[in-house]
């Protein structure tokens with residue numbers, strides 16, 4: 074049987090949540106950075122404006138600041154990321170009960186034979202709902218794979 078699988082990936086997740094919650098950040102280069110005092114002084118996420126300056130996830134905060142002097146670095150708010158990850162998950166569950174999370178911002182959805190439409194229709198609907206209901210953007214990829222017994226790996 075051919076399966077229809079959606080890969081849903083929330084864009085710039087940590088940075089997008091920060092910019093959604095704090096309007097004053099919008100339109101500015103923003104990065105979420107770990108705490109330098111705990112030796113976690115690295116970029117954890119960045120928005121599109123910061124990306125334009127070549128800011129990269131994993132680089133040191135001082136390196137990022139060298140690339141963009143106006144970079145706004147905010148600390149992570151993991152409880153908020155958990156909350157929006159959960160809310161996204163609830164949207165996915167409207168389409169299928171076969172949701173496999175990968176990290177906080179990615180999921181695979183098996184929407185094979187869904188009465189809610191084709192993979193593409195469901196993907197577009199999910200993208201729109203994320204925007205309208207959560208104020209976040211998401212990329213959705215549709216793929217097909219042939220199911221063989223034992224070929225689904227869960228973790």
Ligand SMILES: [Mg+2]
Pocket residue numbers: 082083084085086178179
């Ligand atoms: Mg992502």
